[in-house]
Amino acid sequence: MRSEPRTLLAKLCDRDKLTYRRFDKRFNETGVRLFGHSPNNPTCGETQFRRWTGGKLTGLPGPETCHVLEAMWPGHTAAQLFAAPLADDPQVPVFDLEERVHMTAREAHDGAGATAAASISDNTIDELRDQVVSLARRYHGLAAAGAYEAADTLRREIERHRDRTQVPFQQQTLMILNGQTAALLSVAAFDLGYFPSARTLARTTAVYGESTRFAPLQAYADGTLAYVAYHSGQSSEALAKARRALSYGGLGDVARRRLHAIAARAYAHLGDIASARRTIRLSEDRGQDTRDELHDEVGGEFGFSEERLAMSNSTTALLMGDAEQAEAEADRAIVLLGQRAQDEQSPHVLAGAAADLAYARLLSDNVEGAAEALSPLWDVPAEQRKTGVVVRTARIGRHLARPHYHGSQLPSQLREQVEEFTRVSPPYRLGPSMALLAIAP
Structure with a gap:
């Protein structure tokens, strides 16, 4: 079975029975003849050769490369070599589909190899997740300054691994972990008295939650923004943030307990006693026995225990x-x-x-x-x-x-x-x- 070639170069290589190895040998020998033995001589890898013969090149290669190719096939310009062959050229045989299949297989393999090289081990992600969970659960016993340092170190480590992977699922997971460390940093900044920084870090958490469509993280961030707001004398803003957080889907009972407690405090700051009492009762409601992946599965600082509610x-x-x-x-x-x-x-x-x-x-x-x-x-x-x-x-x-x-x-x-x-x-x-x-x- 035969198919028309994509470039004149492909036809010429087929005519002259030039596999990649033979082409590479002749290409290098021609380069030495033209430019001498120099480390700067142009080269052509196998993947590049497949692109040249498959018509996948945009524009022309460098002038030295073009010079070598024109010397290999006198009478043809580089532009002609990379263009589609003329249909009426009797000197060039029809392109063999076997070579095309081989080229496609090699390119697919090379692409898969490049993707595999741009990923990290799932064990690495599991270890980072365990460290985030451990820090969240140890937070209550740490000094705020120490917790901040630990969370920031973990944040930098997660960022480093994010730069090493292009796998969408790994990127998504690492972004969620980044959001959780930002949340812990926000709490630590608040505990240290740095309200503006706590607010910025909580907003950072919200961005990660929104980007990953992870509603519990968004809700936690808005809850943090709410209590930073009423501690800064902005009670109306605090109530708005708490209400927005409660509107998200996918929240468990613990998340809602925390948000109702925050909203009740905001009502009290505003002097709305009736609403504050009603919201306190909502915070004490046993709920529907629902859970989420942050407030329950991670827990710790992301949880909201009965004694904390009280x-x-x-x-x-x-x-x-x-x-x-x-x-x-x-x-x-x-x-x-x-x-x-x-x-x-x-x-x-x-x-x-x-x-x-x-x-x-x-x-x-x-x-x-x-x-x-x-x-x-x-x-x-x-x-x-x-x-x-x-x-x-x-x-x-x-x-x-x-x-x-x-x-x-x-x-x-x-x-x-x-x-x-x-x-x-x-x-x-x-x-x-x-x-x-x-x-x-």
């Missing part, structure tokens, strides 16, 4: 002025936390709940009860005193500075402890102080 709702109750509910929720958070193994207990949740419990008791003028509630707070290492805890503690300090307590020994002692606790915390030492002032209830 702590959050305690803070919301304080913003509503409901000291009784706040005390009940804070107590519940501490009890739930105590039921966990020691290495699973979050110092941040314990300290936050303790601070809320103390403030709720202060609202009832129970200073002794507040002092008792604060006792776990003083044991939190300085490097683990994150923004949420520092803000809650500073609120207690402001309350104790009221004229009502002037001259009283215990309030003065507690106020001094609060000042020292806050002074050595990372958000106070590293973050802009104005960010902490903006969220005073």
